[in-house]
Amino acid sequence: MSYFGMTKLTLKSALRRPATRGYPLEARRIIPDSRGLLVFAKANCVFCSVCRKKCPTGAIGVNRNQKKWTIDRLRCISCGYCVESCPKQCLSLSTEIAAPTVTKDRDTY
């Protein structure tokens, strides 16, 4: 039965620098390979619509006739299924996080 077992931990954390990040002065440490924002490179896209079929939430929209590719950022879950299935490697996941928004509109490319 110990009575002051927590003292050592408390002293250590009082003397060391804080474990939390000094937001907003300190920037977030980016971990590589983290799944974030979906990035679309339009140059190689052939509008085959495979990404739209594979998307589990239905966030991607493809319009072949008008050559438009849209994405609903709030629906995208960054799973990477579209990245794996694109035959032309147009899609990739960056480590950024989507910016907060107040409207539910689609990004069009």
Added chain:
Amino acid sequence: MNEEQSFPPISVEGLLAKVCEFRDQGWRLVQIGAAAVGDAIEVTYSFDLGGRLSNLRVSLPAEGPPRIPSVSSVYPCSFLYENEMHDLFRIQVDGMAVDFKGKFYRTTVPFPFAPRKS
């Protein structure tokens, strides 16, 4: 892990006696689940003893309404599974230990999993 599993059928009348046998041999109740298959509802009882799995299956016609006796006199913990079966599938379970009378899950559509007459 990939052992063969069987789901031997049993009648509604013989259910309580067989479940009592399982309890006397020391099996633990794993789950009671229902599935709508065509025009019938299949209720599966699963038991575990030291890692081995054993099942029983009762087949009820969807018209009726389907009735089944409760096993909460044998396994008191089964009242949760039976209330869930009632709220989702419209299966009447006679003699539940604790009866929530349809208010266990608050769904907007009553009995959402029951087979619809087409």
Added chain:
Amino acid sequence: MPRTLIPFGPQHPVLPEPIHLELAVEDEKVVDVIPTIGFVHRGLEKLVERKDFQEFVYVAERICGICSFIHGQTYCQAIETIMKVDVPPRARYLRTIWGELSRLHSHLLWLGLLADSFGFESLFMHSWRIREKVLDIIEATTGGRVIFGSCKIGGVRRDIDPAAFQTMLAQLNEIEKDMREIVEVFLNDSTVKERLVGVGILTKGEAHALGCVGPTLRASGIAQDMRQLGYAAFDEIPIEPITRPEGDSHARCSVRCAELFQSVDIIRRAIARIPAGEIAVKVTGNPNGEYLARTEQPRGEVAYYIKANGAKNLQRFRVRTPTFANLPALVKMLPGCSLADVPIIVLTIDPCISCTER
């Protein structure tokens, strides 16, 4: 003696998820309890009619935020058994490693919540500080902190290279050292013991009759752990279930603390033995058949029943989560305790209500 009815939940500072308990008290002693759930019911079992079986891995993972990886793994295992797919050994080892990392972060989260429930805020913060290091490892290897997204039918989606394994081992050494410090406080500090010892006793016979699973069962003396079934890499990495004989809240805390170190040991053994090879096999066709897969989540045994009839969408998908099996134990343990012990008893079964009411 007149009875008072006190509603506990669904909003309560100590509960991670909403559950409602109607407590009948006689002057600070609880005499009766009626639980009500249904606040987070999303009807996920009905979603099989809309999403085909390959996409459904993403839905299965999102049933719960804390135990998400093992949900996805069990779903994949059930479908792979029905379709008779042989998962390559490297994928099985990777799944084991991620599963044990998931168990580490879940138990550390629970330890923090337990400390918060009896008011020990600084211990809560220390547990979650250590958990952040585990989440960093998980993010570096899978890309997401909470929802891993790395299981798919036929294997896993990402590999871990040997350099990443070495970094992981170094970080695990630090994490283990930190964990020893806080586990020392949880198990031996006198104020913690005052709140936990003798509270919420569940005897061996009661635990078995009520169908309890997981650490709740093992803390009452019954040695049963679904990892002994030998799924994933556990047929080559045998483990011993950790038990305690007392059956009170202190025993349940002690079982989970010991499981922390067991998980670190399993990860080390898996990294030492992982074979080279491919990480997934291609799966074609549709499943046809039925199977009940069982694995060990941090909270206990989860049973996935899947029935398929050859179409792209499954016919029936049923999950029996461990908290659903532990709720009757809650109804048995609460009568007889004092009102101040109710939050502690509710937390020692590790309630994950969003799993319970998918």
